[in-house]
Amino acid sequence: MIVPAEEARNLATRVLRLHGAPEAHAQLQVDLLLEAELRGFASHGLLRLPRIVERIRNGVADPAAIGSPEWILPGFLRIDGQMGLGPVIALKALDEICEHARQVGVAVAAIHNSNHLGMLAWYAERVAEADQIALCFSTSEALVHPWGGREAMIGTNPIAIGIPARPFPFVMDMATSLVAMGKIHDYANRGEAIPDQWALDRNGEPTTDPEAAKSGAIAPFGGAKGYALGLAFELLVSALARSALGKSVQGTLDSTNVCNKGDVFIVLSPGTDSGCNNELSRYLDAIRNCAPIEGFSSVSIPGDRSRMCRAERLKSGICLPDDVWRELQALANWENHQGGL
């Protein structure tokens, strides 16, 4: 079904308010989920809200927590997220290191004990819009097999990079897995075979059966190189945030475990020089104007398509599966149900 964005925002905010989130925290969390819907990334959208609510109910997410940041070195902010909502803890940390980076050129935040960050582009864009550069990393449950290996041992470990440009910043955001596990679930729901090379089954054999892939392992993107990158990000985040590694990671896909992945932000401020940005913006436009090969109508810069999608959906509404919308409505009426028990 199609829902106006503001209607979805109000309903989702009400759900979180009912489950103990202060107004500001509810707004941040919902804005993050809604921005994912608007940009066409449903896997990071409102379907995540019921899981967040379950985690609050189970005591493994604290919607009121604001985290405990500590500058362990003058340029290194370590944050115990106190089981808070991912975007609440992260934005607080990000704002602090952005301010610091503006003074000294660079600062890093390493977050542990915080919940799922959601779409990393949301953070990278915020930094780039303020004329700073962001490198954002997060780890996840082990869903990806090492190159040549049979077993899922590495997270889908996304990276986002935000860089100031005109008329809008450059923002790229990608997982280091070949596909999202959500996409494999989509194929399973539709009863379709997944392409070769996407995944292994639980025995480490290649499979085109999405049901078998769900309990197996996804391939890294880009073969050995993507494997090397995803692994490097896992180690980088763990070394900086002292978060769990590989199969020990839990709490972003389940409703019962304290989340022990880590998040890292590096913010850089190269000083003020808009001339540089002008050249960079012209370069991006030159790439957009590159003649396309057969099968492409044009060349895109990362972020272009989600920006167009956003503009369209702000007008026409977001597209939600019926059951997700019904579940949100039920959660928003939870109080009444509770009263009826």
Place this chain on the structure above:
Amino acid sequence: MIVPAEEARNLATRVLRLHGAPEAHAQLQVDLLLEAELRGFASHGLLRLPRIVERIRNGVADPAAIGSPEWILPGFLRIDGQMGLGPVIALKALDEICEHARQVGVAVAAIHNSNHLGMLAWYAERVAEADQIALCFSTSEALVHPWGGREAMIGTNPIAIGIPARPFPFVMDMATSLVAMGKIHDYANRGEAIPDQWALDRNGEPTTDPEAAKSGAIAPFGGAKGYALGLAFELLVSALARSALGKSVQGTLDSTNVCNKGDVFIVLSPGTDSGCNNELSRYLDAIRNCAPIEGFSSVSIPGDRSRMCRAERLKSGICLPDDVWRELQALANWENHQGGL
């Protein structure tokens, strides 16, 4: 032919000394090239030395330059490389930011007007061996086409990441192109067709002819994701180092142009906690012990194979094409030839 590493080191050092490099500079540059040979990366090895010498002779590389570093902000070191040798300028900058990062947690160096860095792993490993974390970036001439585009507009933009681990650090180093241009030259030399999908010809049409690919464009690794990464690194380096972008980049493949690419190092120090490294090292071993899929004898961690290769070649010598060795010998006798003119 097989040459003992020390013999190659002496000859190459002599070549650079004869062309005006101070002893320490010659040693650094040669160590970098020789380490690439030892690890099996001939494309970044001694075959690069004649090009370096030509650049010195043409006045676009200054082997005596030490660069002009300036802390433009307390955590941000900007370096004018003064057309110096890549490793000479970079190591000086790296040592400075490593010292700073040890005090404050993170520091960044952005280098312009410096020559080719060579194998980035050399830098990342040095940092990781000193128990710090390194992110290394460099740009290059535009050899890679944007995803869906016909023309080479993006550098092969490598990244290297070094992270402390036991018994040796984790070091990954990769270009964001699907293959190195050197590999396409190899195919051309052997008269073999290159695989589908590797490259486009000068008109932007897919080709399996390596000669046609040489004047065309290489694909990004990993499709749209690798394109997004390579482009992000191009922008990141340019925004920080104020270096040239896309087709404007020159001076790492030719002998006549001042090199205008950029290099960026970010060094992070998460404080001292060897416990973290122990866990990380155990994780790496667990991945090495992952059961391999068919066609693989074992699972490797990035850097494992080059480490084995290095140990073997330190014993048995490095493998050089005859003409490269002859060229180095001729360059080492340049003085005599000059005298004879």
